[in-house]
Amino acid sequence: MIKDTVEYKIDDKFDFAIFIPVVVLIISGLVAIYSSTLNHPTASGNFNKQLVWAVFSIAIFFIIYFLPPLIFKVSSIPVYLLSIVLLLAVIFIGSRIYGAKSWITFGPVGFQPSEFAKVGLILFLAYWLTDKKRDINKIKNLAMGFGIGLIPILLIMMQPDMGTALVFAFISLAMIFWAGISLFGLFIVLSPALVIFASLFGTVAHIVALIFILFALILFKRNLFTSATIFVANLASSYFFDFAVSLLQPHQQKRIFAFINPYSDPLGSGYNSLQAKVAIGSGGFLGKGFLEGNQTQLRFIPAQWTDFIFCVIGEEFGFIGSIIVITMFMILFLRMAKLASSAKDGFSSLIVVGILTLFFVHFVINIGMNTGIAPVIGIPLPFLSYGGSSLLVNMVLLGITLNVYKNRVTHT
Amino acid sequence: MIVEKQNIGSPSRYRIMVVVVMFFVAMMFFQLFKMQILDNENYQVKSDENSVKKITVDPPRGIFFDRNFRVLVSNKPSYTVEVLPSEYKSEQNSILEIALNEEEGYVSSILNEKKEFSKFIPRKIKRDVEFSTVTWIEENKNNLDGIDFRIEYKRDYSFGVYGSHVFGYIKEISPEQLRNESEFYSMGDYAGFSGIEKTYEKNIRGIKGAKFMLVDAKQKTVNRYLQGNNDLEAVKGNDLVLTLDYETQKKAEELFEGKKGSLVAIEPGTGEILALVSSPFYELSNLGGVTTTDNWKKLLSDPDKPLFNRATMSIYPPGSTYKMVAAIAALEEGIITPNFTVKCTGSFFYGDRSFGCDHVHGTTDLVKSIEESCNIYYYKLILKLGLDKWNEYSKKFGFGRKTGYDLGEEIAGILPSASYYDRKLGKGKWTSGLSINLSIGQGEISATPLQLAQYTASLAKDGETVKPHLVKGMIDSKNNNFIPFEFPKSNNGISKKNYDIINEALYKVVEGEGTATHIRIPGIKMAGKTGTAQNPFGKNHAVYIGYAPFENPKIAVAVIVENVGYGGSHAAPVARDIIKTYLRIPDNKIENRIAVAESND
Structure with missing residues (x-):
């Protein structure tokens, strides 16, 4: 554990083990964006834009880093409420980009309220979970906790942006988990997700999952009424999911089915997934070299600089390049987990876990869809994918993280 | 189960979190190892197939010399307009028809003829187009989808002899022939259909070459693959030395102008045909190169049967x-x-x-x-x-x-x-x-x-x-x-x-x-x-x-x-x-x- 010291070293106030991997990731992202947009008819300016955003975001990061820690607790309620207002507003006045209404534009500047809401959710949920020392294992509190997450989730689903809604759900789940939910509570929360996931793979998998739930309920030995209620809720969940899928845009439905069988539609929804795999797989051990990847340079993957940026690394820098990126993320995550467990108070700890979860879920889904082990859910890879507002919010969150690090002990 | 009042970030939950992180990181590590190291070759093949396009290069046909090595039939370059169905939009039909100076429905009728073939194979729409049409395509390249041109050789019959029944004509290969000889011919190829062009087809057609080009996801050519090192040069068809005597053949055709009948001159002792005329004859240039149904109809309906070789x-x-x-x-x-x-x-x-x-x-x-x-x-x-x-x-x-x-x-x-x-x-x-x-x-x-x-x-x-x-x-x-x-x-x-x-x-x-x-x-x-x-x-x-x-x-x-x-x-x-x-x-x-x-x- 990190000790209090009188003569503190810079290491005690600033965690280079978090900051340097992020800088490496941002630089990797810039290299990959440069490669994938070189000579591109419409995206050739993206490298310069991202470079400006990177510099700006790092500046903002340092501002956040130096802010007094109290400000996060104080601002948690207003930031959350503003997030809700903006998420409502985007449904009415947002601009539609790639089939989803998720952008609010002010003249040339556009931003996504869902990015802003990430900060709002993490701060407010951390505040609510630690305020008045609530027992998260009380059904009422558990419901309230999820309610805080559910409001932005539902609003984001209306855009519709399923990927981000999923990220919000995982953030809420992880923070409630960190706050000390019991195994049974966790089971109640997770079992419907398991059933839904299994139902995607056919009736047999669906039934197996339900039997598994039934056995688990017997092992938990709760009263019959509670167990029965939970089982019925699980039964209902897959029908609710089918209903939710029917609300999805056709292109999103296709993506879910293309994940289960990418060859079902090789030139449609499965196309990106197949091409991404070919790009990464053909990279080999050392990669094809900077600006030498034919999949990237010949633009086989549309808008590769956003969600499929990892392919550029995989193709042009090979296994070595991919592993360096994965390792940077791993260091970041492990370091943040450590920080969460050593933070000064529950609020700071939960904030770090929320941020960690955000980065981690993005990382898993994004790399997963690039390597063909997750469906194509359009969410960016933190610090690497092109996108100014996303990078800015990630750096703000990193600023909060290092702010927590700086203030984890009281320096004299 | 004991539940603490405030149990934020207990060591066991920290361990669970580390395990989850390591689990997913390990999964990605193995997935990348499998794809990039173990399955690398498969993906490499797919990647090449994706982006390397083979463009066949048609060789010029062998030319015909007379017995004294005087040219009888040669080749000259011509421009052929092509359409790639995978990119072509039918709204362009009318503008293309105007550019080609063809009547309405011309383009769609040709595209319909070859419907059964892959839409990634270009269709030859019109051969021997005017140079102005080529410049029009070149200038409007960015606004035209799937319209291109290529240089092809066509027969040059401008050397003073008709030789209609001797040389024979070449014609675009029929779908049946294409199926029978698919190892050599591809869609839109020309092959000899009569006379020497037909009999000696295998000698004069040459060997096709190939250029390998890098194409992007829209099949647009970006660059040459491996700087053209893998390209195969087309081998020109073998030239034929005919037994005909240029002067004699020319004279025979002049003498039969306006007459019906036939003349065959043979060198005794060698069997070499010095001149062969069947009259009326016709201009081969009307049949080779450009698709002209009108010319065909005229020749087929002529009561004097010019297509018929009276000599044999x-x-x-x-x-x-x-x-x-x-x-x-x-x-x-x-x-x-x-x-x-x-x-x-x-x-x-x-x-x-x-x-x-x-x-x-x-x-x-x-x-x-x-x-x-x-x-x-x-x-x-x-x-x-x-x-x-x-x-x-x-x-x-x-x-x-x-x-x-x-x-x-x-x-x-x-x-x-x-x-x-x-x-x-x-x-x-x-x-x-x-x-x-x-x-x-x-x-x-x-x-x-x-x-x-x-x-x-x-x-x-x-x-x-x-x-x-x-x-x-x-x-x-x-x-x-x-x-x-x-x-x-x-x-x-x-x-x-x-x-x-x-x-x-x-x-x-x-x-x-x-x-x-x-x-x-x-x-x-x-x-x-x-x-x-x-x-x-x-x-x-x-x-x-x-x-x-x-x-x-x-x-x-x-x-x-x-x-x-x-x-x-x-x-x-x-x-x-x-x-x-x-x-x-x-x-x-x-x-x-x-x-x-x-x-x-």
Whole structure:
């Protein structure tokens, strides 16, 4: 554990083990964006834009880093409420980009309220979970906790942006988990997700999952009424999911089915997934070299600089390049987990876990869809994918993280 | 389970979190290891297939030289407009039709024709377009989807000879052919459909090359693959050296302008065809290169059938030119000697039928019978000889069967025999009176001009022949070596002594007091025979066969001019001009004689 010291070293106030991997990731992202947009008819300016955003975001990061820690607790309620207002507003006045209404534009500047809401959710949920020392294992509190997450989730689903809604759900789940939910509570929360996931793979998998739930309920030995209620809720969940899928845009439905069988539609929804795999797989051990990847340079993957940026690394820098990126993320995550467990108070700890979860879920889904082990859910890879507002919010969150690090002990 | 009041970030939950992180990181590590190390080769292949496009390079076809290496048919570049269906939008139909100067529906009809093929294969929409169309495409490239052009070779026939039936035409390959020979041809390829272009297709089509290009996801060409190191150069087709003589062929075509009929000239002893004309002929440039349905319809509906090769596909009664068959047969069989005479009174009775002669020749021996073309002599001779012997010797001269000439497209003609009449009229229901007409080359006997030319060459060389052919050999495009083609020789075994008698008579036809004295060429001794083929449908066909120089024959020629009358007047002068041209005798040395021979065939 990190000790209090009188003569503190810079290491005690600033965690280079978090900051340097992020800088490496941002630089990797810039290299990959440069490669994938070189000579591109419409995206050739993206490298310069991202470079400006990177510099700006790092500046903002340092501002956040130096802010007094109290400000996060104080601002948690207003930031959350503003997030809700903006998420409502985007449904009415947002601009539609790639089939989803998720952008609010002010003249040339556009931003996504869902990015802003990430900060709002993490701060407010951390505040609510630690305020008045609530027992998260009380059904009422558990419901309230999820309610805080559910409001932005539902609003984001209306855009519709399923990927981000999923990220919000995982953030809420992880923070409630960190706050000390019991195994049974966790089971109640997770079992419907398991059933839904299994139902995607056919009736047999669906039934197996339900039997598994039934056995688990017997092992938990709760009263019959509670167990029965939970089982019925699980039964209902897959029908609710089918209903939710029917609300999805056709292109999103296709993506879910293309994940289960990418060859079902090789030139449609499965196309990106197949091409991404070919790009990464053909990279080999050392990669094809900077600006030498034919999949990237010949633009086989549309808008590769956003969600499929990892392919550029995989193709042009090979296994070595991919592993360096994965390792940077791993260091970041492990370091943040450590920080969460050593933070000064529950609020700071939960904030770090929320941020960690955000980065981690993005990382898993994004790399997963690039390597063909997750469906194509359009969410960016933190610090690497092109996108100014996303990078800015990630750096703000990193600023909060290092702010927590700086203030984890009281320096004299 | 014990639940603490505030249990944020317990060590066990920290451990769970670390395990979850490590689990997913490990999963990604293994997935990347599998894809990039273990399955790398598979993905590499897919990646190459994705982005490397093979563009075939069509080789130029071999060109045709005459026997003296003078160009007869060559190639010239032309522009072909192509459409790639995977990118093409049908809204562009009208603008493309305007640019190509075609009527509405033209583009869609061509695209529909080839619907069954992959939409990633370009369709050739129009060949030989104007250069202005090419510049229009080049200038509007960014606004035109899936429209492009390529440079192709087309046949150049601008060297002064038509050679319609000799060279043949090339045409876009049909879908059936494409399926049968898919290892060589691809859609839109041209292949020989008639003549030399068809027969020697495999020699002249060359070997296709390939260019490998890097294409982007929209199949747009970005760069060359491996700087073109893997490209395969197209190998030009082998050039052919034909047996034709440019000057002679050209002269023959000039002479037949406005006439119907055919001419075949053969070099005796080698079987090399020096000139071959079937008239009316047509311009091959109207058929090669550009798709012109109008031209096709015109050629197909023409009552004079210009597409039909009269030299090998039309049969005519040979008339008096056939008399030498009976004569040589009777000599060879010892039935007569050259001194055998017949008294010609101008007519001959067999049973209750009368057969005539154009003149009263009086006492006629064999030489005179040929020189002055007496019919009565042959009426009597055939009755002595018999149909079977006549048939046997006809066969020795190649009648009644195909000559086997290299282009193949020919018919055997009709050579009557006893069994032929048995079949036609019934056994015992015909008499040898039928053979009387045959003896003077009338009646059922009929032959192609090519057969007559081969017969003439055979007489000139005392029975020695080579299968007639149009191609001497080819020039291997890989090393420029000349590779001669071999054609079988044969000899019909008739004695030289008897040939000498017949040839002396043929000599006298031109150089003595015969029926073709008006075609003499000063300085050259010629032999020949006039003939008139009876035509029940109209005016008789004029026939002439002959060779020159008499002492050392270099050219044997058969001429048939349809519906003009006597062979002496209309066919013999044509032969004279051809011989004169082939032997390179200047015009001024020829006395301008008017055709005087009238009714003495």
